[in-house]
Amino acid sequence: MSQTATIDITLDPGAQTAVVTVEATAEQLQVSTAELGTVIATKQVNDLPLNGRNFTQLLSLTPGVAPISVGQNSMGGRSGGFAAPIAEGASFSFPSINGATNRSNYFLTDGMNNFAAFLSTYAVPPIVDAIQEFKVVSHTDSSEFGSVLGGVINVVTKSGTNRFRGSAWEYLRNDAFDSQDQFAKVVHYHQHQFGGTLGGPVALPRLKQNTFFYFAYQGFRYSKPIATPILVPTAAMYSGDFGSICNTGFTAGICNDRDKNNNVINQLYNPYTTVPAGSGFSRTPYLNNQIPVGTNPGDIQPQVVTFLQSVLPAAGTFDPVFNSNAFDTDSNTQHQNEYNIRLDHTFGQTDSVWFRYSLINSTVLKPSAGNVPGLTTNQDIPGRNWGGNWVHTFSPSLQLQALFSRTTVSDNSLTKFKTALTSVIQAAGFAPGFASNFSGAKGWLLPNYELRNGYVSGGESVVLTPQATDNNQVSVTLNKLKNTHTFTMGASYITSVFSSPLSFDTVSFANGQTGDGNGIGGFSVASALIGVPDSANRRDVDERTRLGGLFSAFFQDSWKASSKLTVNYGIRYDLTLIPPYGTKETIDKSGGIETGDFDFSNGTYVLQYPPPPCTVRGHAPCIPSIMLDANGNAVACDPATQPCLPAGTLPPHVVVDSRGRISHNTYTNLGPHLGFAYRLTDRTVMRGGAGIVYDNWAAVSQMSQNIEGDWPGIGQLIANNLNVPGGPTAPNGTPTATYGDPFSAGGVNAGLPAPTPFFSGGVNWHYDPHIKNAYAYQFNFGLQHQINTTTTITGSYVSALTHRANIGGMYNTALKPSTLPNPQSRSLFPYMISTFYDRSVGFADYHAFQLSVDKRFSSGLAYQVAYTFSKALDENDGFFGAEGKNVADPYNPRASLSPAGYDLPHLLTVNANYELPFGQGKRYSTGNHAVDYIVGNWQLNGILAVRSGQRYSVTYNDGDLANTGNVGWAGYEQANLVGDPNSGACQNPDPTLPPIPVHTQGCWVNTSAFAAPAKGTFGNLRPDAFQAQRYWNVDLSVFRGFPIWAEGRKLEFRAEAFNLFNTVIFGPPNSDISNLKNFGTVTSRANANAARVLQFGLRFIF
Structure with a gap:
């Protein structure tokens, strides 16, 4: 738990026989360390109202914890995402701690790694009733703890004792108990959460006094029947009648509808009649929008009709309110089972061991993203966290501790129809090279058939992540007491690997393919029924990383300099081993080891494992044949104009890293720690500490696999703008790309095409090969005063200055905004594209005053108050240009220094457990057993949270207004x-x-x-300059206990209300000024502000 106890005992002269009475009240003052943190004890964990019984809600009871996540680990999908699943409807938090990013926290259970490395969350959630206590450790003066800039969350599980103890519970909720959310439709659901615990001695001969067990189980069942309105093609459309899309009737077979420029709209044309006409094209219209059914090009294709009728329901009555004519009635269910078993054993006086095994199995069955009836997504997420600890005492002054653990999480998602459709797919005419032959999936996958215009779409996919988290940990710690010194030293090594094969395909249809050939008219459903696609993609990759991880070593001395002063000093070394992307098993595979990355520090493109020439392999990944143009740049080989360079010649600026990897590890992460605790009086302690801490886990696993599919590979086969008149697949206007084999028109029947001569497209999430760990100078100074035997008050100044913070977003953009054309010619390296690029060049700043009041449970009452007044500044909130704000000018990130997305100037949380003082043995007793039984055994528990509103930026997102080559959706352009x-x-x-x-x-x-800023300029605002509505919330529970049978046995009824007063707190408004319709309006509730939920439960304790 990272706790150091100092107990001062004074022995007075007297008789040779003395009696020492040890009372239950623990040491209140923290007189041996300067670390920040709050212990959350058993009673708080078990009794405070927790929505969904997820312990992370209790993290905010600690000062400095901001429960706002702008990172991808906000777990919005709830059902996984490379981490342990979140129960549907549960509240949870992966917060910012003391100004660090949401990814900069680390989870331990019993001191063992329990960390999902991809998104920086826990891997396997502990069962609440199995938690003894936990603590958020931050800004510690001990070098034993580190690895992250935020907080180390260490959960301690319960052990068995010489008495059998346990509990059983059942919690129930459904929509009948809840208030309606004004921003959402009524949702009907049923939810049950149940389980039990049992702990005690192992009842075997000679083991009872030294072997103990503790077992916990929790189940979760959620069911939500859904009737989602959808839009499907009508019977008339299947027969070729599209007259209904014309609103004002026909004249001479031509629709009378016109746009503002008097162009004919909502008229269909036969794309196979296309002929050049002046600077454009001309097509023959389908008169009255009637398309014949047949096998001729341009007819409604019977096999397409049969296919769509096999996978889509028949259209019913049209509902104009929901723009629908059918329903998807597939339900959403979630089943979770969690287990925890712990064994503790002592061998005499010198050795003790314990072993714990925790697992969670979660299965989510939900409608597909496109809501095609019968097409469901089955997501299976198993997690395991297990290991053991051995402590050997050599002497009263020397002790050794060794620990081993293993953590795994898989996240496997299959979107498939309930009935096999292989014969349907084949009969529809899909080619094997498009809809089958996937390396990560057996058989055929129905392509995602995108109809657009509001019509339902969906297809099958296999997205497997068997190694979302795969960590092994070994650590050894040695403790030595010598005079007034406590020396602690140790080392640990944690491995990390990742793998994820992905398989899916899509064919899309647009209006233009049945339009007039010049971009006007047409209808996507008609384009689909005649079999003329607009775009397609196929992804079949095997993402894998090689072994990476973290090696750490530390030395620490806690020196009791005097009876009043303790000095802690130490040093820690951390070596992050970035997992190299790709394994040799992925050679010659899409998304494999034969990939590369930009190095914008010197204008090169780095290959880690170069493939053979395209003349040898014939498909990507391979090195294409090239020649050089007049400027010395690589262009496609054309022997008719000049001799080509020898096969396999690398283009200019492309280099090979002889190490066979892209990333370079940082070997200089050495962090000193220094702190003191000085006892001013018996009731007052002054503490302070400083140290350098490195961020060793944040985004490392995700970053390493982001470069999959880069040149000279092709991560996925993509064909856009198919069958556009004058384009490659319709040079004379006549379509040649088919829906069944959309890539064959481009000369691709199987595999991937050869790449372009040099990386000229395919923006990806690249990173600086020399990227380094962020580090922070952390400081704190404070006073702690003991008010009475159970209550303390602590005030602290806390600061963190972070360097080498991540800066993501687009890079190699134009050096300055301008109205001049061609921003790439004005970039840092004009021969390279602009792309997402993560670098370790940022800065962040955090200062806070933190106040806490902690009353331990006594006389029926326990409470904690945590208040933080702070300012968190940064230039970039997270990683990959996808987490919070982005810098406007990548060459001057300091210009974007502004409040962080998780900056909350005021944070107040109050929690309390209060046993009402009525009944037998309480302050107010009637003396009548019957009356006392009725009025007694009531308990109130609550959490009050008040905080500043969430930060947001006001931006202009309609294109690249500054004309730097940045992509508009990145939200870089401030208003x-x-x-x-x-x-x-x-x-x-x-x-x-x-x-x-x-x-x-x-x-x-x-x-x-x-x-809007003038074209060619940046806006004058800085990011996150504004705040949404102030947040406040009350969660309350009422317990009624019924003592039964012997002492210690009790049946407890619980009624819990989350958002007791049903307060509506607005989230940030629509803040894109280019969205004229919605800018400034609020369309959602604030983070963690749901409509009131009532939950009822029974808990038996023995």
């Missing part, structure tokens, strides 16, 4: 502030109504206070 956003009103969409005042749902900010 211009031209007025006061917090006063005035917004124009009402209904001009007959008065304006809408600010800080309301329809107008959270005055939209007229913002303007």
Whole structure:
């Protein structure tokens, strides 16, 4: 638990016989260390209201913990995502701790690694009733703990004792108990959470006094029947009648509908009649939008009709409110089973061991993303965390501890139809090279048949991640007491690997393929039924990393300098071993080891394992034949113009790393720690500490596999703009790409095409090969005062200055904004593309005053108060240009230094357990056993949370306004502030109504206070300059205990309310000023603010 106890005992002269009485009240003052943290004890863990019984909700009871996540580990999908599953409907938190990113935390269970490395979450959640206590350790002056910039969350599980003890429980909730969310439809569901624990001695001869066990089980069952409205093609469309898409009728067979430029719209044309016409093309219309059914090109293809009718329901009555004519009635279910078993054994006076095995099996069955009836996603997520610990005492002053653990999480998702459709797929005419022959999936996969225009779409896929987390840990620690010194030293090694084969295919249809040939008219469903696609992709990759991990070693001395002063000093070494991407088993495979990465420090492209020439292999990954143009750049080989370079010649600026890997490890991560604790009085302690800490886990696993499929590979086969007149697949206007084999028109029947001569497309998430671990200078200073025997108050100043923080987003963009054309010519290296690129060049700053009051349980009451007043600044919130804000100018990230996405200036949490003082043995007793039984045994438990509103940016996201070559969706372009956003009103969409005042749902900010920057400039705002509505919430539980039989046995009824007052807290508004319709409006609730949920439970304790 990272706790050091100092117990001062004074012995007075007296008789030779003395009696020492040890009372239950633990040491209140922390007089031996300067670390920050709060112990969450058993009673709080078991009794505080937890929505879904997920322990991470209790992290916010510690000062400095901001429960806002802008990272990909926010677990929005709840059912996995490379980490242990979250129970549906449960509250959870992967917070920012003391100004660090959401990924910069580390989870331990019983001191063992329990960490899902890909997204920096826990791997296997501990069962709440099996938790003895836990603590968030941060800014520690002990070098034994480190590895992350945020907090180390160490959960200690319960052990058995000489008495059999345990519990059983059942919690129930359903929609009948809940309040309705104004932002969501009514959802009907049923949920059960149940389980039990049992601990005690192992009842075997000669083992009873030294062998103990503790077992826990928890089950979770969730069922949500769904009737999702969907839109499917009608019987008339299957027969070729599309007259209904024309709104104003026909004249001479041509639709009368017109756009604002008087162009004919909602008219269908036969793409196989395309002929050049001036600068464009001309096509013959389908008169009255009637398409014949037949086998001729341009007819409704019977095999397509049969195929769609086999996988889609028949259309019913059209509902204009939901734009639907059918329903997907597949239900959403989640089944989870969790187990925890722990064994403790002592061998005499010198040796003790324990072993624990924790597992979770979760199965989620839910409708497919496209809501095609009968097409469901089955997600299987098993997690394991197990290991053991041995302690050997050589002497009273020398002790050795050795620990081993293993942690695994898989996340395997199969989206398949309930009935096999192999014969349907084959009869529809899909080619084997498109819809089968996947390395990660057996048989055929129905392509995702995208109809667009609001029509339902969906297809089969196999997304396997058998090694989402795969860690082994070995650690050894030696403790030596010598005079007033306690020396601790040790080392640990944790391995990490990742693998994930992915298999899916898609064919898409658009309006243009049945339009007039010039981009006007047409209808995507008609394009689909005549079998003329617009785009397609096929992904069949085997993502794997080689062995990586973390090696750490430390030395620590806790020196009791005097009866009042303890000095802690030490040093820690961390070596992050970045897992190299790809294994030799993936040679000649898409997304395998034969890939590369940019090195923008010198303008090169680095290959880690070069493939053979394309003349030898014939498909990617391979080195294409090239020649050099007049500027010395590589271009495609054309022997008719000049001789080609020898086969396999690398293009200019492409180099090979002889180590066979891209990343370079950092070998200089040495972190000193220094702290002191000085007892000013018997009741007051002054503490302070400083240290250098490195971020060894954040995003490392995910970063290493981001380069899959880079040049000279092709991560997935993509064909866009198929059958566009004048394009490669319709040079004369006539379509040549078919829905069944959309790539064959480009000369590809199997495998992947050869890559272009040099990396000229395919933006990916690259990283600096010399990227280094972020590190922080951490400081804290504080006073702790003991008010009475059970209550302390602590105030601390906390600071962290982070260097080498991650900066993601686009790089190799134009050096300056400009109105000049061709931003690539103005980039750092014009011969290279701009792409996402993560670098360790950022800075972050955190300062806080933290106040806590801690009353241990006594006289029926326990409570904790945690308040934080802070400011967290950074330049970039997370990683990969996908987590929170992004820098506007990648060459000057300091210009984006601003409040972090998880900056919450004010944070207050209060939690309490209160046994009402009525009944037998309480302060207020009637003296009547019957009356006392009725009025007694009541308990209230609650959590109050109040905090500042969530940060958000006001941006302009409609294209690259600064003209730097950045992609618009990255949200880099901040708006211009031209007025006061917090006063005035917004124009009402209904001009007959008065304006809408600010800080309301329809107008959270005055939209007229913002303007789009001039083209070729950056906006004058900095990111995350604004805050949403202030958050507050109360969770409350009421217990009624019924003592039964012998002492210590009790049946407990629990009623719990989450968001007791059903408070609606608005989330950030739509903040894209280019979205004229919705800018400034609020369309969702704040993070963690759900409508009131009521839960009822029974718990038997013995």
